[in-house]
Amino acid sequence: MKKHIVKIKSIGFINYNVLQIVTEKPRNYDFEPGQATEIAINQKDWKEEKRPFTFTNLPRENDLQFTIKVYPSHDGVTEKLSKLKIGNELILGEVFGAIQFKGKGTFLAGGAGVTPFIAIFKSLEYQNEMNHNSLIFANKTEKDIFLKQEFETLLGSRFMNILSEEETQKYPTGHIDKDFLKSTIADFSQYFYVCGPPEMTKSVTEDLKSLGVAAEKIVIEDYD
Structure with missing residues (x-):
């Protein structure tokens, strides 16, 4: 190499x-x-x-x-x-790297797993194609959310956060699980891009499939 x-x-x-x-x-x-x-x-x-x-x-x-x-x-x-x-x-x-943009969809990131999405979002913005894409960013606490202002500028209300170890009035508490996906997402025919720790990637992929998302519409990569 x-x-x-x-x-x-x-x-x-x-x-x-x-x-x-x-x-x-x-x-x-x-x-x-x-x-x-x-x-x-x-x-x-x-x-x-x-x-x-x-x-x-x-x-x-x-x-x-x-x-x-x-x-x-x-x-x-x-x-x-x-x-x-x-x-x-x-x-x-x-x-x-396995994560590449295939079409408009929802990006589901756990912690450092958001990093592959950063260049994708910059590229979409450069091409004026950010519309109809969204990001759900899972972290332990609010202070762990990084590039918050940049994501808000790029995505507006299509940027959502969820915290697993802190309760706040601003963000829901919990994990990106089946119930959260059902309550947050209306269209399960779009692409879903998933990147995070292996256990998160596995569970989210299984939940998406159980909600009717076709396997070819799920783009995944583990991020230790």
């Missing part, structure tokens, strides 16, 4: 636990909105510690952007990434 070494051009937190990194873009390095690559840190003891991260900018742009949830308790790659500075180097692998 070919490797590409790139320098960090900007790095900083956009939420208390979400990091945004912009890097150089290798020549002829192409991707589709929703796709990802494996990233390692070009430092001793870290070069083989590869993790998958999604591109969150448009393919036509001259740089690459990654939006990464940091897990300090893991003492791993994301924590190490958060300590890097402009000029440090990353090692990129080849492009991969």
Whole structure:
């Protein structure tokens, strides 16, 4: 597998636990909105510690952007990434990913699973095709919702949140389950894009099928 070494051009937190990194873009390095690559840190003891991260900018742009949830308790790659500075180097692998836009629909994301949708939404906005798409974003608490203003600008009332570990007056409490889907969605003939932890992806997919959604209308990807 070919490797590409790139320098960090900007790095900083956009939420208390979400990091945004912009890097150089290798020549002829192409991707589709929703796709990802494996990233390692070009430092001793870290070069083989590869993790998958999604591109969150448009393919036509001259740089690459990654939006990464940091897990300090893991003492791993994301924590190490958060300590890097402009000029440090990353090692990129080849492009991969199953989530690609097939038609208007509802995007169902759990936590960091929203990241493949970011570039898709930017692409749809660029093409003036954001209408009739919606996002349901599941998080533990309200402070875990990141890029809230951007999603509200893009989607308006078609951006919904649900919290599993906090009760607020603004958002429903619970999970994206069968009852929630029935009460929230009127059209089950549209596409459904699902990305989140494997157990969430599995349960939501089963619920969608039980509600009559055809298998070919469900686009899924697990995000650990």
